[in-house]
Amino acid sequence: MSETDLYIGLMSGTSMDALDAILVGFSRKATFSFNVICHHTQSIDPDLKRALIALNAPGVDDLSRYACLDRHFGELSATAVNQLCAKAGVLSTEIKAIGSHGQTVRHAPNHRPAYTLQLGDPNTIAELTGITTVADFRRRDIAAGGQGAPLVPAFHAEAFRSPDVNRLIVNIGGISNISVLPADLQQPVTGWDIGPGNVLMDAWCMKHLGHEFDNNGEWASTDEVSPALLDTLLNDAFFNTPAPKSTGRDYFNEHWLPEKLSLIQQPHLTPASVQRTLLQLTAQTIASDCIQAIQQLDSHSLVPEIFVCGGGAKNQLLMQTLASLLPQFNVNTTDSFGLSPQLVEATAFAWLAYRTMMGLTGNLPEVTGAHSARILGGIYPA
Template identity: 45%
Template sequence: MSELFVGLMSGTSLDGVDGVLADISGTRLAVLAYGSAPLSQALTEELLALNSPGPNELHRAALAANALVRVYAHLVANLLDQAGIKHTEVNAIGAHGQTVRHQPQAFDGTGYTLQLNNPALLAELTGIEVVADFRSRDVAAGGQGAPLVPAFHQSVFGRLGETVATLNIGGISNLTVLGPKMTDDVLGFDCGPGNALMDAWCRQHLGQAFDADGTWAAAGRVHVDLLAALLEEPYFDQPAPKSTGRDLFNPIWLARKLERFTSVAPVDVQATLTELTASACAVCVKRYGFESKNLIVCGGGAFNTHLMNRLQAHLPSLQVDSSQAHGLHPLQVEAAAFAWLARKTVRRETSSLEAVTGAQGARVLGGIYPA
């Protein structure tokens, strides 16, 4: 009997929403339909703005969440049409929401994480049970609440007897190292910026959402002193488990770092930001995933040829390739993960990993909103 779940993901890169309809009834997840939906410029700008303090935040955040959920609902309808599936046949939707603040363990020892979402509205619009708010329980248990996908990576990319390194490059980059025992020997954490700084700089200077194929960065030269200044950020030296987001790696952070480098050409800044992502990720792989023969890359960064080339240059002993070569399209991985996580929640199964988040133990993640 089929177990059908929808997974929805709108990541820190803010390049749209990815969605999958997956059958998770067998030993392997099977993607039945995949789609993506763009965010309007107005919604993108509002979500970016809500990453920082501003006026009337509660009102604006509530309306932005409603607007985001309407995009979600439209994408769900498209997935069902594509697969010829009725909404009554779907067990649940896993909807992560849009992270706008991530401050685990901060301020009062517990901290918080905030994903804009309105799962009640999504259940109302789709007629399907919704699972949301995946991070909060782990944070309440003393964890980072991120990354959430290493357990899923183990289920789809793990290989008995081999160490496997998986790198997701969205707005933020995160590394998963899967041990050879296929049990709970899994490590995962955020390396630092992924596409977030590159995309912001590209929007500022080219008016484009991202540096397609890394062409602009490839035309520039890495500014060694600027790169060294960027890598002075204390986060890079923190041990795992750790997590980060736009709270730290944002245009304000970059502007502050650039104050001493006003003469650096914009194209060279882009080249340096790309090198920052590549080098920060490579350092993490060398430290934690050195036994792996492959680095499996997913997320939007997998389509940045220049970035992929730089990763390969930093990691000559590994084969750096896209998750497509390992059975799952790079833009489907995180959405599929939230379909998988939703199934775990519905079945009341734990899906967090203590070694990944630093929580007091594995927890059942997410809240359920019945249809």
């Protein structure tokens, strides 16, 4: 009999670059361990991506558009799962459950009432895959008074925490977020959203070059940072808001940058200089939150290790810039643990499904601000 339980994680984040599907085995032994068995990247066709981005802002007939996209994204999620199973050579009956994050179309944790909304109908996923589906992880945390995000620090702690060294995990997806993993196991794990990771760079690159993203920051590297624009961007209130905090396209959207550009008196900024400045913003906000996190650690004399995950880890200029802002630390990627940066978040949602199926809590109140830990998500049986 196999000693692991198989779970599938599905993640499509703020970038909407793709839907990542991962097959993970969780050990049944008392000591936690997992292994990644197979992964599949499901493309999201440009029309669907456009429709999903459009739904992030109020528009005409939102309810019908929501209902249709909920089914469409559920179907796409099921396709991703079925392709993953075929690639791995496993049967649906061998999988305990799918953990589906869904596509966020609204995230307003500071609205009253607070709300967050991920679409990708789990009924459709369960029906088309024959696999029990766990979904809607964030809303229970919101109902318990939390931000509903970030949820990944709990997984980062389970997978990457060490009693010997303080560690920071920085995920650079559409939005960037940090997990602070103290070596002292008496200290709580903390974490929060830092700000825009790739989302603003991607949007600017699409607007001016028609490309989904700036490969390795090559376009950004052709020009200089604008100090005036950078100062204006860094002055945004979100960066100085204390944790718990989380954000998304509701805030860092197509209107955010033009509003900031209108505040500066510099008519001669080239699009490439704006791109370089956006990259600097991502790197600088991450570096300053890393330093802040380290100062909060009781044993900050232990030089922490910093590991980056998410698609931003592949952007060489971004990684070089980040390393140059944190010269006293080693900045690596989660490849150091044998887990590719692009797979970490999907693995986290396989793990969250595993937690829910085992009747275990998934959120960290110290991270999200929830009243206490909760079992997250709804279970849609096979």
